[in-house]
Amino acid sequence: MIVFHTILNNIFLGNIKNKKKKFLKNYISYNYNNFNYFNAKKVIINLFLIKKEIKNILLNKKKILFVSTKNFLREIVYKYARSLEQNYICNKWIGGILTNTKNYKKILNNSITLKKKRDMNFTKKEKNLFLKKEKKIEILYGGLKQMSSIPDLIIITDIKKEKIAINEAKRLKIKILALVDSDDNISGIDYIVPCNNNSINCVKIIFKILFSEVC
Structure with missing residues (x-):
């Protein structure tokens, strides 16, 4: 039971309940102590569908750009981007990276x-x-040393923090995969992973599931 609750809090805990923002209402299972909790079954199904898409992208030699400028997630993103020989931005997004x-x-x-x-x-x-x-x-x-052309997929760990990157990707019609919290606006995001994206353990688990067969 303790292990279950640890996993629950790491992955399926959303932000504080916000009645005005219902972008992910189909993924929210219940509210407890004023916090949203995601529907575990829906999240896991979605996660494995995305995993299949990523596998196809990599098998077809297409390119991914990882974007996460949160300091505490830097090492995780480094690890997977380098293992997959893909490009990454982990410190600061400079405007024009995709459009110029x-x-x-x-x-x-x-x-x-x-x-x-x-x-x-x-x-x-x-x-x-x-x-x-x-x-x-x-x-x-x-x-970005190996990025000879615009990527086929951009992976974002926080869409609130990476707004400029998302806007550039949308302009160029690049597919976007994002880890999203319960109050995030998912408009224009192609693949979503509802989760507690403020938890380092959550992001570790999500990335391990997504890339376990290709790293």
Whole structure:
């Protein structure tokens, strides 16, 4: 019983009940202590349908972009994006990453130039400056080095936090998969995983289910 309640709270607990926002009313099973709880059966069925879609995407050599700028989720996203050899943004979304790809590619090329300069005849102070700039570029754009074209799917862990990324993906008609809470507006989201996306354990479990057969 204790284990069941732990899983329940990790995955199926939604936000505080909000009568005005009913975007996920079909997934909410009941309300307890003023918190929404998702219908476990519906969530799990949906999760495994999405898992099948992801498997097809990867089997067809299509590309995924992971987006999660929440600090506590960074290592999880790094782990799966790198294991799958996919692209990722885990620090800050810079406007235009999808709609103006020339900009980030130019910046990544600049990083290569800076690296070369560190092996040339510059002062120690100048080399440290080059290194600092190179590290900044790596933090912001390092996960995009292999992204030669726009992705086929973008995976979001929080649609409230990644609004700019979602707007760019919608403009380019890129499929969006999102972990959503009970008060999230899911309009325009192609694949939803209703869950407690503020729980690191929840996201670990969700990702393990989605990618267990392909990592």
